[in-house]
Amino acid sequence: MDVQxxxxxxxxxxxxxxxERDNWSLTAGPQDLELVAHALRVLLHARTTxxxxxxxxxxxxxxxxxxxxxxxxxxxxxxxxVSAFCGLMLIRGNRSLQQAQLSQSVRQAIDYFLDTQHQDxxxxxxxxxxxxxxxxxxxxxxxxxxxxxxxxxxxxxxxxQQGMRFIIDNQSSDGGWYDEExxxxxxxxxxxxxxxxxxxxxxLGQQVSGVRAACAKGAxxxxxxxxxxxxxxEENIDHTMDCTRSLMLVTHILEDSDKRDTIMRGLSWIxxxxxxxxxGDFPGMETNLERTCDGLDTLLKYQAYxxxxxxxxxxxxxxxx
Amino acid sequence: MPSLxxxxxxxxxxxxxxxxxxxxxxxxTLDGVExxxxxxxxxxxxxxxxxxxxxGPLIRGYTDSAGGIKCPMHGWRFDLRTGQSRRPAQATTYRxxxxxxxxxxxxx
Numbered sequence: 001m002d003v004q005x006x007x008x009x010x011x012x013x014x015x016x017x018x019x020e021r022d023n024w025s026l027t028a029g030p031q032d033l034e035l036v037a038h039a040l041r042v043l044l045h046a047r048t049t050x051x052x053x054x055x056x057x058x059x060x061x062x063x064x065x066x067x068x069x070x071x072x073x074x075x076x077x078x079x080x081x082v083s084a085f086c087g088l089m090l091i092r093g094n095r096s097l098q099q100a101q102l103s104q105s106v107r108q109a110i111d112y113f114l115d116t117q118h119q120d121x122x123x124x125x126x127x128x129x130x131x132x133x134x135x136x137x138x139x140x141x142x143x144x145x146x147x148x149x150x151x152x153x154x155x156x157x158x159x160x161q162q163g164m165r166f167i168i169d170n171q172s173s174d175g176g177w178y179d180e181e182x183x184x185x186x187x188x189x190x191x192x193x194x195x196x197x198x199x200x201x202x203x204l205g206q207q208v209s210g211v212r213a214a215c216a217k218g219a220x221x222x223x224x225x226x227x228x229x230x231x232x233x234e235e236n237i238d239h240t241m242d243c244t245r246s247l248m249l250v251t252h253i254l255e256d257s258d259k260r261d262t263i264m265r266g267l268s269w270i271x272x273x274x275x276x277x278x279x280g281d282f283p284g285m286e287t288n289l290e291r292t293c294d295g296l297d298t299l300l301k302y303q304a305y306x307x308x309x310x311x312x313x314x315x316x317x318x319x320x321x
Numbered sequence: 322m323p324s325l326x327x328x329x330x331x332x333x334x335x336x337x338x339x340x341x342x343x344x345x346x347x348x349x350t351l352d353g354v355e356x357x358x359x360x361x362x363x364x365x366x367x368x369x370x371x372x373x374x375x376x377g378p379l380i381r382g383y384t385d386s387a388g389g390i391k392c393p394m395h396g397w398r399f400d401l402r403t404g405q406s407r408r409p410a411q412a413t414t415y416r417x418x419x420x421x422x423x424x425x426x427x428x429x
Contacts, residue, residue, distance in 0.1 A: 034375075126409060127374070129396070181407075182396030184383065234381065236393060281377055281394060288376070 001264060003306055009271075010299050014046055016277045017289075017296060024289055026058035030074040033062070037085035038293035040093060045300040045316055049093050056093050059086060060105040067112030071127070080125040083112060084136030091143055092318045107151040110144060113137040114155050121162030129179035131170055132189050135197040138163040142200035143318040157207075164201065164208045167193055175217030176225075187225055187233045188242055194218040195246035200319045202253050212254070219250045223262045230269030237279050240266055241294045248305040252313050267302055270295065332418070332425040341365060341424060348380045351428060356415060358424070359384055359401060366390075366401035367415040367426050374410050 017039070022028040024039040036059065043049050049056075063069055068078025069086040087109035094102040117123055117137070125133040141160040149156075171177055176186040183189040194215045201211040222243050226232055233239040244266035251259045273283045278292030304312040314320045335349045335358060347358045348370060355370035357380040368390060370379050377394030384390050384401075391398045397408045404412035416427040 127395070127397075179396070181398065184391075184396070188395075234393065236381075238394060282381060285378065290375070 001267060001302070001306075003303065006299055006303060006306075010046075010296065010303070013278065013292065013296050013299070014042070017042060017292060020289055024293075025052075025055055026062065026073060027054050030072065033059075033069050033071060033073050033082050033086055035290050035293075036073070037082070037089050038290050038297075040089040042293050042296050042300075044089065044092055045297060049096050053097055053099070056090065056097060056099070056102055059090060060101055063105055063108060066115070067108035067110075068116075078112065079127065080113075080116060080123045080133050081128045081136050083109065084140045087113075088136075088140045088143060088318070091140070091147065091149070095147065095321070106144075106149065109140070110149070110151050110156060113140065114152060114159055117159050117162065121159075121164075121166035123163070129182035129189060131167060131177055131179060132182070132192055134163050134166055135193050138167070139196040139200070142197070142204065145204055146200070146319050147321060161208060164197065164211070167197055168208070168210050168214050171214055171217070175219075175221035177218070185225075185233055187222070187236075188239045190218050190221055191232075191239070191242040191246040194222075195249045195317065199250045199253050200317070203314060203319045215250050216254055216256070219247060219254065219256065219259060222247060223259055226262055226265065228265075230265035230267075230272075232266070235273075235282055237270065237273060237281055237283070238291060238294060240270055241291075241298045244270065245298055245301050248301055248313055249317055252305065252311075263305075267298070270298060331427050331429065333428050335367070335417075335424045335426045338419045338422050338424045346380060346384075351426065354428075355380075356426065357382075357390075358417075359390065361386070361388060361401075364388070365417045365419070365424060367417050368399065368401055368404065369413040372397060372399075372410075373412055374408065379412075 024035055043052050062073040064076055064078045066078050068083035070077055071082050091106045122130045122134045123137050124130055141156055144156055176190045177193050178186040198211050199215050201208050231240045232243045247259055247263050275287045278287035279295040280286050301316050304316050311320055333351050341347050341358055341360045343360050343363050345360050349356050356367050357370040359366045361384055372379055372392040374397050377392040379390050381393045382390045388401045389398045390401055399406045399412040404414040418425050
């Protein structure tokens, strides 16, 4: 894979993404916050966050009184999955923005997740499987702990450990995670859980038992599921991007270079199935902004993965300052 | 493709009936709307192709013997008869009929 070509592609796609600003920016009006969070992640990894302070202020402005966010910025009922994605972008973005208003918003988000966790460690969202939902507050807490955020520190650590344990205890013996209703194939959920939740523990000090083995088995299962052509889940571009990114991070942390060919096959297939601008959900489908954000994020993470700088890729998940 | 169109009744020709045999699926576009057709054990169903959650293509979804379709993107399941879901969304479904070897859909 020619890194120079990847850089050119990133520049081209990023310019196209900026031309669509009115369709993802809260400064242009109410938005789908899942899309907004995807867009903010692109800004983070393109290192342009400081140019978009107003977007962050607008994200704070639509935070609900309970500390969470709603799927639509104009709504007032919080749901867990999107709240975690917004909170994650906020705490990571504020590393460069350094705004007191944003810090306060992060603390309110911490309160929200501490208030909504169930006894057995899970978080619940009607739109997502419980395991997938749980991985997102855990991911937020991964970064909260990585950055040393002092707000309710002991409670955060306890909630995080319970969330991690809920995920580990529900891994199947074949290494995958499944949800009969939402994710019968197991592909997307397995990719999410090892990258967004579990593997961070190996960077944060190995406080939860069984994480390394769970990640290794999960990564192995992802490799077994890949089609020879490079895709996952019947040519699903979203899920192929999830798996490719997940393996970049997890195998780097596990120091497992044997899976590089799998990653490269995934990336090649993603590039082969790009539209003139951006990506659709499946080959031949029209471009949509959310998938384009995922595509850009995948390329930016591949750039970091290819660098000789140790742990450059880990920083793009926020698990290292 | 027959060009039959009977606006008075709302029935529109979608395809030849033998283009959708048991176990098969087919995507058609009528009045600019993508509609996913499924033949499950001889029963024909028609549903708007775009999942009301995040517009995933239901034509690539997973059917079940209870007459459901699960979106390939995030797994939301819809009843192919009613469009109902346990998730906070309602899909649009269409009545179907076969006459003279042609499959018709009732469009609003």
